[in-house]
Amino acid sequence: MPATYDHPRAALTVDCAVFGLDDDGLKVLLIQRGIEPFAGRWALPGGFVHLDETLEQAALRELREETGLERVFLEQLYTFGDPGRDPRERVVTVAYYALVRLGDHTVQAATDARSVAWFATDDLPALAFDHDAILAAALNRLQAKVRYQPIGFELLPPKFSLTQLQRLYETVLERPLDKRNFRKKALALGILQELDEVEQDVAHRAARLYRFDEAAYRQKLADGFNFEL
Amino acid sequence: MPATYDHPRAALTVDCAVFGLDDDGLKVLLIQRGIEPFAGRWALPGGFVHLDETLEQAALRELREETGLERVFLEQLYTFGDPGRDPRERVVTVAYYALVRLGDHTVQAATDARSVAWFATDDLPALAFDHDAILAAALNRLQAKVRYQPIGFELLPPKFSLTQLQRLYETVLERPLDKRNFRKKALALGILQELDEVEQDVAHRAARLYRFDEAAYRQKLADGFNFEL
Numbered sequence: 209m210p211a212t213y214d215h216p217r218a219a220l221t222v223d224c225a226v227f228g229l230d231d232d233g234l235k236v237l238l239i240q241r242g243i244e245p246f247a248g249r250w251a252l253p254g255g256f257v258h259l260d261e262t263l264e265q266a267a268l269r270e271l272r273e274e275t276g277l278e279r280v281f282l283e284q285l286y287t288f289g290d291p292g293r294d295p296r297e298r299v300v301t302v303a304y305y306a307l308v309r310l311g312d313h314t315v316q317a318a319t320d321a322r323s324v325a326w327f328a329t330d331d332l333p334a335l336a337f338d339h340d341a342i343l344a345a346a347l348n349r350l351q352a353k354v355r356y357q358p359i360g361f362e363l364l365p366p367k368f369s370l371t372q373l374q375r376l377y378e379t380v381l382e383r384p385l386d387k388r389n390f391r392k393k394a395l396a397l398g399i400l401q402e403l404d405e406v407e408q409d410v411a412h413r414a415a416r417l418y419r420f421d422e423a424a425y426r427q428k429l430a431d432g433f434n435f436e437l
Numbered sequence: 438m439p440a441t442y443d444h445p446r447a448a449l450t451v452d453c454a455v456f457g458l459d460d461d462g463l464k465v466l467l468i469q470r471g472i473e474p475f476a477g478r479w480a481l482p483g484g485f486v487h488l489d490e491t492l493e494q495a496a497l498r499e500l501r502e503e504t505g506l507e508r509v510f511l512e513q514l515y516t517f518g519d520p521g522r523d524p525r526e527r528v529v530t531v532a533y534y535a536l537v538r539l540g541d542h543t544v545q546a547a548t549d550a551r552s553v554a555w556f557a558t559d560d561l562p563a564l565a566f567d568h569d570a571i572l573a574a575a576l577n578r579l580q581a582k583v584r585y586q587p588i589g590f591e592l593l594p595p596k597f598s599l600t601q602l603q604r605l606y607e608t609v610l611e612r613p614l615d616k617r618n619f620r621k622k623a624l625a626l627g628i629l630q631e632l633d634e635v636e637q638d639v640a641h642r643a644a645r646l647y648r649f650d651e652a653a654y655r656q657k658l659a660d661g662f663n664f665e666l
Contacts (some may be wrong), residue, residue, distance in 0.1 A: 215485075259527050
């Protein structure tokens with residue numbers, strides 16, 4: 209339905225940087241564009257905001273429509289609005305970042321995405337629009353936030369070993385961490401519940417499994433505790 | 438100049454939460470709206486984004502036009518876009534927060550602002566739109582960020598005593614800090630330059646003055662240092 213306004217308006221979109229972790233490292237979900245501009249180029253999933261949905265609903269809808277992803281942890285990242293960032297016209301995009309457990313989700317290209325795939329964050333193709341800048345900002349945010357909020361658990365399976373947890377931090381922060389120090393700090397947080405289970409199907413000695421204790425974390429937050437890892 | 442589009446579009450605005458510090462505590466700059474909706478109510482300064490300016494340029498322009506403020510430290514905060522946040526139509530606003538040295542700036546209401554004034558953040562009038570939520574988010578961001586980035590110096594005069602610095606942190610964080618610990622941590626950062634000057638015109642014993650050493654800070658950042666206070 210066409211609409212007329214007194215003054216020209218920017219178009220409004222959302223874009224999502226979705227991160228996942230597997231044995232090879234940190235991955236980001238990209239779609240291959242099926243339409244111009246940048247047809248054939250890889251891009252962050254996203255699209256135009258509808259007038260009757262919130263920005264977060266728009267991000268979740270576009271993710272579902274273009275990649276098949278549902279029920280992801282999503283946070284607003286930053287709004288990119290430089291004139292000229294889209295060759296068609298002024299487009300302002302509200303960027304989100306999302307964290308998923310890679311094994312829990314299968315992805316499937318749909319609507320105007322030609323295909324969809326996980327790419328290693330350290331080996332990316334040239335991206336459409338300013339999506340390289342958006343992705344760099346999302347990686348920075350993830351690196352800054354993982355240390356002060358327990359968002360990293362979103363990337364792990366529900367039950368994990370301390371080695372898996374350390375590997376997550378080493379991968380996101382891009383540097384090795386001292387094993388003894390890391391374990392001591394992680395356990396001292398008091399938000400890891402030790403399970404009566406060990407790893408299955410591993411070649412090495414099976415390690416103890418833990419889970420993130422959300423209730424303990426909320427209680428500690430209320431008591432004025434600062435997460436730091 | 439009217440414009441017609443295939444689909445209806447949201448209007449795009451910017452809003453600014455500008456903080457300043459004086460002897461009475463933390464202040465925020467509000468304008469009294471001269472026009473509907475919410476005529477007569479206090480609100481954050483802001484307005485519509487022009488198609489040929491960046492979002493940050495729009496925020497700086499609106500601040501200048503509505504309040505006379507210029508050359509402020511400004512960072513993007515969050516984008517608020519719930520349908521219904523503006524009674525007229527769908528309006529998405531990119532919120533910014535700014536920090537100023539109160540003594541350096543005089544403010545002057547203009548354009549569609551009836552008046553402009555500094556309000557104590559702990560004694561605010563009812564605000565227009567969802568500006569109470571935007572202001573709460575800005576305060577949260579300031580509290581979180583002041584500990585991990587040296588942005589607080591933007592609120593202080595160029596030369597300050599350690600007591601002034603501690604008071605800034607106590608005011609922003611809303612809790613008392615141990616004097617000896619705070620001074621030790623602040624000086625250990627290695628980014629405060631001790632000056633050969635003391636306070637002027639004070640009733641108590643004049644304290645040594647310091648300044649934030651931007652060059653030392655940049656060098657330390659490059660060396661992998663993490664600011665924390």
